[in-house]
Amino acid sequence: MKEQKILISACLIGENVKYDGGHNAISSEIIHRWKEEGLLVPLCPEVLGGLSVPRPTCEVIKGTNKVICKTGEDVSLAFEKGATESLKIAKEEGVCMAILKARSPSCGKDVIYDGTFTSTKVEDSGITCKLLQESGIPVFSEEELALAYAFWKSKGN
Numbered sequence: 001m002k003e004q005k006i007l008i009s010a011c012l013i014g015e016n017v018k019y020d021g022g023h024n025a026i027s028s029e030i031i032h033r034w035k036e037e038g039l040l041v042p043l044c045p046e047v048l049g050g051l052s053v054p055r056p057t058c059e060v061i062k063g064t065n066k067v068i069c070k071t072g073e074d075v076s077l078a079f080e081k082g083a084t085e086s087l088k089i090a091k092e093e094g095v096c097m098a099i100l101k102a103r104s105p106s107c108g109k110d111v112i113y114d115g116t117f118t119s120t121k122v123e124d125s126g127i128t129c130k131l132l133q134e135s136g137i138p139v140f141s142e143e144e145l146a147l148a149y150a151f152w153k154s155k156g157n
């Protein structure tokens with residue numbers, strides 16, 4: 001059986017798409033193997049939404065889907081577009097799950113910052129993470145790689 005693909009935050013595999021122009025590359029044997037086998041589908045929702053690299057830091061206003069930059073600009077529409085484009089790619093590629101960067105306003109799962117730019121965390125997920133989950137795509141953070149691998153194996157891969 002052909003092994004199933006995995007959506008991944010592009011910054012986690014070293015692509016320089018972070019707000020500051022850098023990346024969040026992780027050193028992991030399984031990520032390396034998946035990459036070598038062509039199973040990873042890397043994307044950056046914020047870039048897909050039309051935002052630049054570098055760009056100001058942004059946070060989701062607690063309890064809403066409104067996203068603002070530290071500069072005060074409302075970037076909710078760009079985040080929404082990035083999420084819908086990410087979902088579209090996920091479906092086209094037939095991914096069985098996503099591995100997304102923890103605490104990002106787009107990619108974060110379960111914990112993000114609260115929109116006050118004071119490093120205050122809140123129980124919520126980023127805009128893309130939420131849309132993928134609502135659409136039935138399981139999401140894991142890069143801090144849950146063992147769980148993600150076990151899930152991928154459980155799908156017959």
Ligand code: SF4
Binds near residue numbers: 017044045046104107
């Ligand atoms: S939006 Fe996601 S993929 Fe893009 S830089 Fe932020 S965490 Fe990484």
